[in-house]
Amino acid sequence: GLNGEDKQSGLAKHNQSLTYDLFAPEIIANPYPLYKRIREEDPVHYEASLGYWILTRYQDVEAALRDERLSANRRTLFIQQLGNLDVSLIQNFLQLADNSMIEKDPPDHSRMRKLANQGFTTRALESWRGIIQKTTDTLLDQVQHQGYMDIVSDLSVPLPSLIIAKIFGVPESDRANLIQWATDISSFWGVPSGNNIEELAQKADTSAAQFTAFINQLVAERRQKPGTDMISLLTMAYTEQNLDFAELPSLCILILNAGRSTTTHLIPNGVSALLNHPQQLQKLKDNPALISSAIEEIIRYDSSVSFVFRIAKEDIEIGGQKILAGSVIALGLGAANHDPAKFTLADNFDIERSPNEHLGFGPGIHFCLGAVLARMELNICFSTLLKRFPNLQFDSTRPALPRRNTFVLKGFDALHVRF
Ligand code: HEM
Structure with a gap:
């Protein structure tokens, strides 16, 4: 759940105490309401419990996928996960x-x-x-x-x-x-x-x-x-x-x-x-x-691939947040595909939806x-x-x-x- 709010300051929104539980059973059952909340509360979010940034807006996710300052080489991340192996x-x-x-x-x-x-x-x-x-x-x-x-x-x-x-x-x-x-x-x-x-x-x-x-x-x-x-x-x-x-x-x-x-x-x-x-x-x-x-x-409505991951090659700024070189960024394809700024009635399932420029x-x-x-x-x-x-x-x-x-x-x- 949401553990802290620090919106008043208007300064650095990067707030380590703002944290969401992506593994809660009701979120696993249906994550879209949570994505909506993150998109509204902290659209470029640093999730301290996971150690990475999460993007939830269509515009940010799409731009990140085309950003040459982000690398697809996740080898260091993988090696880290191996621990002492x-x-x-x-x-x-x-x-x-x-x-x-x-x-x-x-x-x-x-x-x-x-x-x-x-x-x-x-x-x-x-x-x-x-x-x-x-x-x-x-x-x-x-x-x-x-x-x-x-x-x-x-x-x-x-x-x-x-x-x-x-x-x-x-x-x-x-x-x-x-x-x-x-x-x-x-x-x-x-x-x-x-x-x-x-x-x-x-x-x-x-x-x-x-x-x-x-x-x-x-x-x-x-x-x-x-x-x-x-x-x-x-x-x-x-x-x-x-x-x-x-x-x-x-x-x-x-x-x-x-x-x-x-x-x-x-x-x-x-x-x-x-x-x-x-x-x-x-x-x-x-x-x-x-x-x-x-x-x-x-x-668009419920793809299997909810996130893809990238690593910042240099210090960058996304949505007013400073993201340091080496940071891991989770690009929320599922969140982007439910963004009302891009899709009308974004949470509705409409097999005739047109246009449908999903990021799936x-x-x-x-x-x-x-x-x-x-x-x-x-x-x-x-x-x-x-x-x-x-x-x-x-x-x-x-x-x-x-x-x-x-x-x-x-x-x-x-x-x-x-x-
Ligand atoms: C890349 C989704 C089916 C082969 C990707 C990426 C996504 C994706 C989101 C981008 C990954 C990234 O940017 O890190 C899907 C979905 C599928 C599907 C939702 C089915 C519903 C397939 C199939 C094949 C395939 C059937 C091959 C037979 C690939 C390959 C890449 C890729 C090789 C890497 C492309 C590259 O690095 O240039 N896919 N995919 N995918 N997909 Fe699919």
Whole structure:
């Protein structure tokens, strides 16, 4: 809660005693009222309990995403979180992390992004549409007969991983391994805390070594015999530029993991938003052409990615606050997307909202590389779900499960529905 107010002075508003509890159960359940309060009381807020700045206004978040004085390289932050862990134990992991485009600033980022774009050409994307439809249908076939499902474990967890594995052209017999390695790596990449950190580290490092070896082998094969899969496209892009392939395993793990948990958690958020707004759901069923607009509204209204993080490279000023070099800044995408200065009736869910310039994919140089693919996946997933299961509803025979206990990657641990 709010523990102090010091608005009268009009001087430095940076007030260490003004603190909010982002982990309170009612905030985890619905953080938007808190974001509203922060935006009104202290829009550029230093949260002492977390040790970083929080931006909540659309205007500030958007400007920060385009600000060259902010760095995306969060390595020092990550190393700090490791505490006493001996980093020589995670060399394979660190090699993947250090070559990751999402951590780079220009000029490295610009060079890497140009190459990465070659894996997402319009032609390639169109050729993957069938994969997405088939994967969605296969998962729904498995639950069709029972009349109920968990949106998370039956659909949104397996869907994005399987799609990327197929798009990479990974043989069926290797897909489970690939997904397991990616999961081990991302569990450690999150915020490693707690006393099993050594165990997580060891698992992540072993998986990083296996993942790297596996991708290197695929790259070698595709170099000899290129196909239309994404690994072939990326390998060709690197070959044309005469670059060595050391960065490719990093790019592959980034594509795999950036596209996995984001989509996994967005799908149940969207299903929940639709089921909680029956009139909107009915409108969409009556007019399936609204699906693209509905997907944009789902991303604005309740995206999985609530915050992205940056580090100040020099002393800067945002909204009258002085932020020192080295400070960590949490850019509130979720807060910005509910800012009434940008969106009329910002807390309303309106599948026909127009314009809808949400920040869900993070504008600026790190704008989601997979946005077109994500939109295609979500489009097909929601359309198919509603077409095949027109009576979709919350499963009232099962207890409602709380939200995931984090404010960064917002989602559900499970979401039971009937159809
Ligand atoms: C970057 C959101 C799906 C690949 C980002 C960023 C956001 C985002 C907010 C910016 C991160 C930052 O600035 O620090 C989402 C959401 C998704 C989604 C909400 C799903 C609903 C995907 C998919 C892929 C993908 C399916 C790939 C298959 C990437 C990559 C980056 C990125 C590689 C880093 C780009 C760079 O550093 O230049 N995404 N994403 N994302 N996303 Fe997505």
